[in-house]
Amino acid sequence: xxxxxxxxxxxxxxxxxxxxxxxxxxxxxxxxxxxxxxxxxxxxxxxxxxxxxxxxxxxxxxxxxxxxxxxxxxxxxxxxxxxxxxxxxxxxxxxxxxxxxxxxxxxxxxxxxxxxxxxxxxxxxxxxxxxxxxxxxxxxxxxxxxxxxxxxxxxxxxxxxxxxxxxxxxxxxxxxxxxxxxxxxxxxxxxxxxxxxxxxxxxxxxxxxxxxxxxxxxxxxxxxxxxxxxxxxxxxxxxxxxxxxxxxxxxxxxxxxxxxxxxxxxxxxxxxxxxxxxxxxxxxxxxxxxxxxxxxxxxxxxxxxxxxxxxxxxxxxxxxxxxxxxxxxxxxxxxxxxxxxxxxxxxxxxxxxxxxxxxxxxxxxxxxxxxxxxxxxxxxxxxxxxxxxxxx
Numbered sequence: 001x002x003x004x005x006x007x008x009x010x011x012x013x014x015x016x017x018x019x020x021x022x023x024x025x026x027x028x029x030x031x032x033x034x035x036x037x038x039x040x041x042x043x044x045x046x047x048x049x050x051x052x053x054x055x056x057x058x059x060x061x062x063x064x065x066x067x068x069x070x071x072x073x074x075x076x077x078x079x080x081x082x083x084x085x086x087x088x089x090x091x092x093x094x095x096x097x098x099x100x101x102x103x104x105x106x107x108x109x110x111x112x113x114x115x116x117x118x119x120x121x122x123x124x125x126x127x128x129x130x131x132x133x134x135x136x137x138x139x140x141x142x143x144x145x146x147x148x149x150x151x152x153x154x155x156x157x158x159x160x161x162x163x164x165x166x167x168x169x170x171x172x173x174x175x176x177x178x179x180x181x182x183x184x185x186x187x188x189x190x191x192x193x194x195x196x197x198x199x200x201x202x203x204x205x206x207x208x209x210x211x212x213x214x215x216x217x218x219x220x221x222x223x224x225x226x227x228x229x230x231x232x233x234x235x236x237x238x239x240x241x242x243x244x245x246x247x248x249x250x251x252x253x254x255x256x257x258x259x260x261x262x263x264x265x266x267x268x269x270x271x272x273x274x275x276x277x278x279x280x281x282x283x284x285x286x287x288x289x290x291x292x293x294x295x296x297x298x299x300x301x302x303x304x305x306x307x308x309x310x311x312x313x314x315x316x317x318x319x320x321x322x323x324x325x326x327x328x329x330x331x332x333x334x335x336x337x338x339x340x341x342x343x344x345x346x347x348x349x350x351x352x353x354x355x356x357x358x359x360x361x362x363x364x365x366x367x368x369x370x371x372x373x374x375x376x377x378x379x380x381x382x383x384x385x386x387x388x389x390x391x392x
Contacts (some may be wrong), residue, residue, distance in 0.1 A: 019087045025344065031096035032340040032371045033354040035087045038356075039192065040081030040216065040332045041362045043136035043209075047217025049145050050076040050181055056174035062244055064386035065237050068375045069221050069228075071152060074145045076371035083358075084192070095187075098340040101125055101198045118198050125198070130191055137356055144177045155194045156378040196339035200278040204263055205325050209273050209335075211256040215297075218248050219321045224366070226314045226321075234375055241314045246311025249321065250301055256328075257298040258352060282334060285343040289334050296327035306359060329355055 052070040055063045091099045105111040110154030118125070148170060155166040194205050202208070206351045222245050228234045267275045284292045304310060304320050311317065330347070337345035377383060 015243060028096055028341060029086065029350055031090060032337055033351045034099060035098060036333050036336050036357040037354045038080065038083035038087060041076065041358050042084060043213035044216045044220050045073055045076040045080050046141060047213040049077065049141065049222060050214065051217060052148060056171045059176055061382035061385035062241065062389045064377060064380050064382050065241055066221055066225060068370060068373065069224050071149055072366045072370040073217065073220055076365045077142050077145050079361065079365055081142060099195060101195055102127060109299055130229045133187065136303050137184050140180060147173060152377065153373065155380060158379055165185050167381050172367035193335055196336060197278055199274065202263055203324050204259060208259040208263055211252065211259050211329050215249065215252040216325060217257050218252055219325045221245065222249060222317055223321050226318050228375065236376055236387055240389050242314065242317065243308065243311045243391060246305060246317055246349055251303040253301040254296060260294060282336045286338060289330055289347065293327060293331045293334055296323060297331060300324065
């Protein structure tokens with residue numbers, strides 16, 4: 001975290017020296033970098049909560065040994081929520097212009113800045129309704145996270161005679177959460193990300209954002225497990241468990257790739273100006289990041305995680321996972337920065353410093369949550385199945 005702050009400060013000084021409008025450009029760039037990293041790590045945490053709910057709803061046995069890891073990652077949600085609220089509040093106070101639709105002049109027909117298209121969206125895209133939705137998303141997600149965690153600890157303390165009681169409650173809770181998440185993950189992607197490029201829309205954008213969060217969350221579960229196992233703390237995780245988690249990383253990477261290409265191909269092929277503007281800005285001004293993101297997040301896992309041995313090799317998974325994790329941070333940067341910074345966005349010391357700082361805070365919170373409880377759950381009805389999980 002300290003290294004990240006040092007890089008951010010050095011980058012800020014260099015930015016001010018290199019631009020004649022130093023303060024305004026610097027402020028917008030810092031807020032954008034904070035939002036990119038803040039949203040990315042919030043998404044990682046939310047994806048872990050989603051995958052935890054999937055395990056309950058599907059009555060999956062193999063993943064019980066990862067349950068504490070998922071709960072630990074989800075524990076970052078309140079910190080992630082505070083970060084987003086700070087950025088959003090700064091936008092409402094016009095301290096930055098990431099969400100340019102928040103400018104009231106765009107809705108005033110008498111203003112020189114009047115934008116008819118944005119004004120047409122005012123019934124949905126107005127600050128009061130937008131803030132109500134935003135706070136509702138965050139409160140609901142944190143509430144579910146806390147209930148899952150509370151019941152999980154209750155399960156540890158119960159006798160084996162009642163081991164299914166808490167599980168059934170959490171299974172019901174998971175089903176409710178997945179329905180809510182299915183809707184809200186789409187709508188918050190409209191509110192928090194797509195509204196940055198207010199003139200553009202995509203019908204599958206919510207799924208695209210969700211897939212990026214999901215793969216990032218799966219990679220973080222993998223990396224934390226490998227790290228803790230190397231410290232002798234999760235020896236109950238065997239090669240078959242790692243094989244399965246590696247398959248999830250491999251499979252979700254293909255889901256993300258399908259949505260990336262599907263969205264791009266359909267819009268580019270139609271060649272309608274208001275649709276391709278989004279991609280033209282990214283291809284013209286962020287060429288290397290746009291195509292590099294595709295290469296890192298699709299070609300790399302496809303080639304390197306295809307074999308069974310690769311998915312079972314901890315060192316190899318760690319290496320590939322770190323690259324994919326950073327690659328999906330770049331994907332969030334590519335989604336946010338062109339709309340927030342125009343052609344002036346870049347990945348420099350400010351952006352890297354912000355990423356490292358948030359990574360430090362994230363790991364501090366998650367590892368702290370993991371240290372408070374045993375890393376292996378007790379009295380879960382599928383615990384023995386998970387401990388003896390084996391695939392050829």
